[in-house]
Amino acid sequence: MSDAPSPLISRRAMIVGGVCAAASVIANSRRPDEPLRMAPANADLKKLIPTKIGDWTFESVGGLVLPPEDQLKAGVYSKLLTRYYGAPNSEPIMLLIAYSGQQDGMLQVHRPEVCYPAAGYQLDENYIKPIDMGGGLTVPTHFIAARSNTRHEQMIYWTRIGNAFPERWYQQHLAVAEENLKGRVPDGVLVRISTAAPTDERAMMLLEKFVNELQTQLSPVARRILFGDAGVKKA
Numbered sequence: 001m002s003d004a005p006s007p008l009i010s011r012r013a014m015i016v017g018g019v020c021a022a023a024s025v026i027a028n029s030r031r032p033d034e035p036l037r038m039a040p041a042n043a044d045l046k047k048l049i050p051t052k053i054g055d056w057t058f059e060s061v062g063g064l065v066l067p068p069e070d071q072l073k074a075g076v077y078s079k080l081l082t083r084y085y086g087a088p089n090s091e092p093i094m095l096l097i098a099y100s101g102q103q104d105g106m107l108q109v110h111r112p113e114v115c116y117p118a119a120g121y122q123l124d125e126n127y128i129k130p131i132d133m134g135g136g137l138t139v140p141t142h143f144i145a146a147r148s149n150t151r152h153e154q155m156i157y158w159t160r161i162g163n164a165f166p167e168r169w170y171q172q173h174l175a176v177a178e179e180n181l182k183g184r185v186p187d188g189v190l191v192r193i194s195t196a197a198p199t200d201e202r203a204m205m206l207l208e209k210f211v212n213e214l215q216t217q218l219s220p221v222a223r224r225i226l227f228g229d230a231g232v233k234k235a
Contacts, residue, residue, distance in 0.1 A: 038189075038225050039224075043079070043221060045079050046081060048218075049081060049097065049218075053210060053214050054214075056086065056087045057086060058084070058085055059092075062082075063092075064084065064096055065112075065116055065194075079099035080099070082094075082095070082096050083095045083096075085210075091195050093206065093210050094193070095191075095192070096190075096191070096193075097189065098189065111190070112155060119148075120149070121146040121148045122146065122147050123144055124146065125145035129141050129156060131208060131211055133211070133215050134212075134216065135231070141157060142157050142158065143156050144157070145200050145203070152196060153194055153196050154196070154207070155195070156204075156207050157193070159190050160188060161175040162175060162178075162188075164228075191226055220232050
């Protein structure tokens with residue numbers, strides 16, 4: 001059986017690549033210089049994100065799968081929050097919020113599809129799971145189940161670039177290009193919430209419960225950082 005890619009897949013890849021390249025060229029020609037920042041310069045994620053969320057209480061900053069150390073040192077993220085939340089009668093929850101004040105077309109928001117395999121995990125599940133974030137806002141999160149030799153971890157995550165929630169890498173490029181065409185350089189954030197439950201079904205129940213508790217406790221400033229203007233206007 002031939003391993004050559006089908007004409008349909010090749011044609012689709014060429015079209016997507018061409019659209020991204022054209023958008024980038026046009027956007028760069030506009031030389032955007034107006035920043036689009038959802039986070040105030042003095043915003044402190046440690047103060048904005050509650051230390052107690054529902055049944056879960058902040059215990060430590062360790063225990064999370066992180067991007068390679070060299071990327072963190074390179075200043076990819078201007079604000080980074082990692083938290084391990086424990087609960088007396090439930091599995092723990094790990095929260096990561098990585099904020100970048102400028103998205104310039106490079107994929108600086110590090111996606112778990114790259115981060116976890118680099119840490120030795122195999123991805124068993126990966127699909128879009130829309131979740132109600134309150135105030136009439138539904139965000140297309142990714143649900144991922146990742147497995148290593150010693151651990152099975154499930155997570156949801158989403159990325160926000162400007163006011164867009166791109167689901168794929170090429171949509172991240174297009175989101176940047178669209179803001180560039182308006183003369184703006186957008187910011188971006190990745191929010192990852194994970195657990196280690198015995199089944200994916202229980203994991204999703206816990207993750208949705210945590211998200212529901214979290215979004216009800218967020219200030220307008222925190223909601224704008226995580227969800228953009230839509231998170232505040234509809235709250």
